[in-house]
Amino acid sequence: MRRIQRILHVAGNDLRLMVGDKVFFFWTLAxxxxxxxxxxxxxxxxxxxxxxAEMTVxxxxxxxxxxxxIKKIEAPGIAVTVTDKEPAEYVRMIILxxxxxxxxxxxxxxxxxxxxxxxxxxxxxxxxxxRLYQAIARTISELxxxxxxxxxxxxxxxxxxxxxxxxxxxxxxxxxxVVPSGFDHVIPGTTIQFIMMMVLIYGGIGVMEDRKxxxxxxxxxxxxxxxxxxxxxxxxxxxxxxxxxxxxxxxGKIFFRLNLGSVPLAxxxxxxxxxxxxALSVFIGSLCxxxxxxxxxxxxxxxxxxxxxxCWWPNEIVPQAVRVVARISPAYWAMDALHKLTFFQGKFAxxxxxxxxxxxxxxxxxxxxxRSFRIRD
Amino acid sequence: xxxxxxxxGNDVRRHxxxxxxxxxxxxxxxxxxxxxxxxxxxxxxxxQLPPIAVLLVDQDKGLASKLILGSFDVDQMKKMFxxxxxxxxxxxxxxxxxxxxxxxxxxxxxxxxxxxxxxxxLRVVKNPSEQFLPDVVEEFMAxxxxxxxxxxxxFSEEVKGLRLMLDGPVERIPWETLGPExxxxxxxxxxxxxxxxxxxxxxxxxxxxxxxxxxxxxMTDIFxxxxxxxxxxxxxxxxxxxxxxxxSDREDGKLxxxxxxxxxxxxxxxxxxxxxxxxxxxxxxxxxxxxxxxxHVNWGPFGFFLLxxxxxxxxxAAFFALFHALVRNRNQAGALGAPIILAFSLFGGSMMNPEVxxxxxxxxGIVTPNRWFIDxxxxxxxxxxxxxxxxxxxxxxxxxxxxAVPTLRRRALV
Numbered sequence: 139m140r141r142i143q144r145i146l147h148v149a150g151n152d153l154r155l156m157v158g159d160k161v162f163f164f165w166t167l168a169x170x171x172x173x174x175x176x177x178x179x180x181x182x183x184x185x186x187x188x189x190x191a192e193m194t195v196x197x198x199x200x201x202x203x204x205x206x207x208i209k210k211i212e213a214p215g216i217a218v219t220v221t222d223k224e225p226a227e228y229v230r231m232i233i234l235x236x237x238x239x240x241x242x243x244x245x246x247x248x249x250x251x252x253x254x255x256x257x258x259x260x261x262x263x264x265x266x267x268x269r270l271y272q273a274i275a276r277t278i279s280e281l282x283x284x285x286x287x288x289x290x291x292x293x294x295x296x297x298x299x300x301x302x303x304x305x306x307x308x309x310x311x312x313x314x315x316v317v318p319s320g321f322d323h324v325i326p327g328t329t330i331q332f333i334m335m336m337v338l339i340y341g342g343i344g345v346m347e348d349r350k351x352x353x354x355x356x357x358x359x360x361x362x363x364x365x366x367x368x369x370x371x372x373x374x375x376x377x378x379x380x381x382x383x384x385x386x387x388x389x390g391k392i393f394f395r396l397n398l399g400s401v402p403l404a405x406x407x408x409x410x411x412x413x414x415x416x417a418l419s420v421f422i423g424s425l426c427x428x429x430x431x432x433x434x435x436x437x438x439x440x441x442x443x444x445x446x447x448x449c450w451w452p453n454e455i456v457p458q459a460v461r462v463v464a465r466i467s468p469a470y471w472a473m474d475a476l477h478k479l480t481f482f483q484g485k486f487a488x489x490x491x492x493x494x495x496x497x498x499x500x501x502x503x504x505x506x507x508x509r510s511f512r513i514r515d
Numbered sequence: 516x517x518x519x520x521x522x523x524g525n526d527v528r529r530h531x532x533x534x535x536x537x538x539x540x541x542x543x544x545x546x547x548x549x550x551x552x553x554x555x556x557x558x559x560x561x562x563q564l565p566p567i568a569v570l571l572v573d574q575d576k577g578l579a580s581k582l583i584l585g586s587f588d589v590d591q592m593k594k595m596f597x598x599x600x601x602x603x604x605x606x607x608x609x610x611x612x613x614x615x616x617x618x619x620x621x622x623x624x625x626x627x628x629x630x631x632x633x634x635x636x637l638r639v640v641k642n643p644s645e646q647f648l649p650d651v652v653e654e655f656m657a658x659x660x661x662x663x664x665x666x667x668x669x670f671s672e673e674v675k676g677l678r679l680m681l682d683g684p685v686e687r688i689p690w691e692t693l694g695p696e697x698x699x700x701x702x703x704x705x706x707x708x709x710x711x712x713x714x715x716x717x718x719x720x721x722x723x724x725x726x727x728x729x730x731x732x733x734m735t736d737i738f739x740x741x742x743x744x745x746x747x748x749x750x751x752x753x754x755x756x757x758x759x760x761x762x763s764d765r766e767d768g769k770l771x772x773x774x775x776x777x778x779x780x781x782x783x784x785x786x787x788x789x790x791x792x793x794x795x796x797x798x799x800x801x802x803x804x805x806x807x808x809x810x811h812v813n814w815g816p817f818g819f820f821l822l823x824x825x826x827x828x829x830x831x832a833a834f835f836a837l838f839h840a841l842v843r844n845r846n847q848a849g850a851l852g853a854p855i856i857l858a859f860s861l862f863g864g865s866m867m868n869p870e871v872x873x874x875x876x877x878x879x880g881i882v883t884p885n886r887w888f889i890d891x892x893x894x895x896x897x898x899x900x901x902x903x904x905x906x907x908x909x910x911x912x913x914x915x916x917x918x919a920v921p922t923l924r925r926r927a928l929v
Contacts, residue, residue, distance in 0.1 A: 161850040169857065176861065179873060207716075232718075247713030252720045264647075267718075268654035272661045274716045279665020281715070282707045302632060302667055303660030307639045307653045310610045310618075314643045323646060430756050434539030441543065445550050454616065454645045456554050457565050481644035482611060 144362055145370045152374030156340045166382045170332045171389060178321040191262035194219045194231040201239020202293050210273035215265055230254045230266055243289040313482050321394035326476040327449035329386045330469050333379045334443055337415040338422060338436035341375035345423025346432060354513045368511045375419050379412025399479035403489060410496040411472040417503035424510040443467040471495045518778050522786035530757060540753045541798060544745030545805050552738045566597045567648045570606040570618040577626025586659060610640055617641050617652035629667050630674050673700045738810035743892035744865035746802045747827060747885050751856040753798050754831045758791040761839040762848055770927055780927040784920060788836045795828030815895035823891045826905050830884050830912035836919035840926060859883040884908060
């Protein structure tokens, strides 16, 4: 019992020192929140996606078909602006040429210029593009239905198009009830990334400095053994990861209406992941002798793991080969488990595999860190 | 001047003896550029997305559902979608595990409903953990629905005949009347073929930038866009680390000892700033060399780019000279330096494309060196001279230097 108390005492003191650092809250809270805000807006989806996708139609058509085709494009989610000359500013634009009607009436094929601004919302662009293809399909169907008659008289009267096949999008039962927002995707990713970065940097530098300054050696004059000292260092860094996750999840819940699914299970994932990172930080701190090297190595590892693990962008857009390589990243398993909880309302059985992998990784890293833990240089 | 160069040479040798931090900081932007480039590089087939995993549940098993299945079997669609035909129970299990982007359910009686021109519904069950791909499937199915609706209406008479053939026994089919009906159908098919090949109304897509049009970027373009932003971000980190000597010499008492020799404070300060500048240029050139050899990055006219590199490194050295003149000790430098660099990088466009940032954030970006370096590099890539970037970086760098030198001199003599 006293042994546990001694370990907790040293771990708590380490945590207090780290939290007491002048810029602790910048790194663990302010900067991640800035990240969350910016990337949440960038990867806006669902209810954060533009309610109305903009579309400019430059109608140069000399006949009546241009206006008819524009009506086919119009839909509740699309704001169509019709103009008669090409504007300098637009998000996406289609140009109906002067001979648009003449080409249709002569039953000759034509390709309309469709310009999209790079960097504009992908989902809004897809919505507009699909609507354009649907408008084309509707128009051609009506023409087939009309038959070989004179197309100059088509717009005076023709059979109307009926939507016989309706497509209904839905989420699997017992998963989410509202469309996940960009923040639901970004907050877990940012949390995982900053836990890696902060635990590795603060944890690694702490171990290195304590060793170089002889603090570890002096601590051994107390009833602590080397093993207990290692456990205390590990525990302090583990606490740092947990504390950071708690702060970010709380902010996410209050300000961004973050939905984590089962909170206890999400904390379990974070706990196991933080333990693995804590062990890695002790290992790095035991290995390196310079602060700059620890910072560089931590930034390198955290960024590579975050990018591979799906913390920066949705894994769905990543090539298959990269997705396979991503499994070497602890962030991949943590994100996989958090996704299952957040988006599929997963239970323990659903996250058993990723949590198991993280636990195994934590065990291996703890063993490696334990072996390399040194009291003196 | 000789003494200044001696101090500079000694500093460079000292840093080269323990190069690991610098090597890691040079490696980070190169690795990140490689990774981002591999992920976002344009693919040769079907646009930007990897194949989309789709589960297809056919509860109808009729002609229309076969038509939908067949539409996924076209070459272009095969590249875009990876379709697995399954039943609803297995499909639901796989969706629950997030194994597919979407599950399309064709309901029982789908073909019959269509043949009788009754409205019917296709369900698209979407993976809630994915942001883009399920919507692509939903939109594809919506377009498919429009085409099916159109086809059914265009061939409504023929469809009725088909319905009769499907329902009744062979002896009840009025074969003698089918001849003219087939004739009519043939005319409609011929008319439809006229509209479909070539397509009566097609789209010619292009992606444009603010002023003029530009075709899709190549993989090399992606690297060329990302690397300058990453390079300037880590240039700031490395120069900050290298110029920390300005502080450590003062704190450790080395500076006081140096000033007992015939060395003047201005020479020590000059050597440190010149060292930051020269090593900054060297670091950027190493990244340029790697970028050229490994990623085949297009930098544009090298003379222009070299000028930009020299001016950017000068700005960085001048900035950190003033920074180290203002902060009290190494702890304060460590605490403030990295947040400032990250703020520069975030607002300046090293971490994300400024075009997609909120306007207020873009405005802040104008006061960062990252933004001017990235904009300058983009101009050089297009073969243009980065005059605005050079002027802004040079003039603001000179102002920083003018503020830094007297402050550093005053503190060196204290």
